[in-house]
Amino acid sequence: MNQSTGVRCAFHPDAPALTYCSRCGKALCKSCVVRLSSGNYCARCAEQPEAGPAPARPSFMRWVLVGVVLLVLSFLFRALFR
Numbered sequence: 327m328n329q330s331t332g333v334r335c336a337f338h339p340d341a342p343a344l345t346y347c348s349r350c351g352k353a354l355c356k357s358c359v360v361r362l363s364s365g366n367y368c369a370r371c372a373e374q375p376e377a378g379p380a381p382a383r384p385s386f387m388r389w390v391l392v393g394v395v396l397l398v399l400s401f402l403f404r405a406l407f408r
C-alpha cells in the first residue's frame with residue numbers, strides 16, 4: 327500500500343526495496359535479494375559472500391607520498407629563497 331514513498335530497489339526503480347545488501351548496502355527488491363545464511367545480499371555480492379568488505383588500505387604509502395611531496399616542496403622553497 328505504501329508504494330508512493332520509501333526506498334526503491336537499486337536495480338529496479340519501480341520496485342520498493344524490502345531490505346538492503348549486507349555487504350554493499352544497496353537497496354533490494356524481492357526479486358533482487360539473495361538470502362544466505364549470513365544475511366541478505368544482492369546478486370553480485372552473493373556470488374562472493376566470503377570475501378567480506380574490502381580491507382582498509384594501509385595509509386602508509388599515502389603518508390610516504392605526502393612526505394616525498396613535502397620534501398620536494400622544501401627543496402623548491404630553498405632553491406627559490408636562497
Ligand SMILES: [Zn+2]
Pocket residue numbers: 347348349350351352367368369370371372
Ligand atoms: Zn551487494
Ligand SMILES: [Zn+2]
Pocket residue numbers: 335336337338341354355356357358
Ligand atoms: Zn530489484
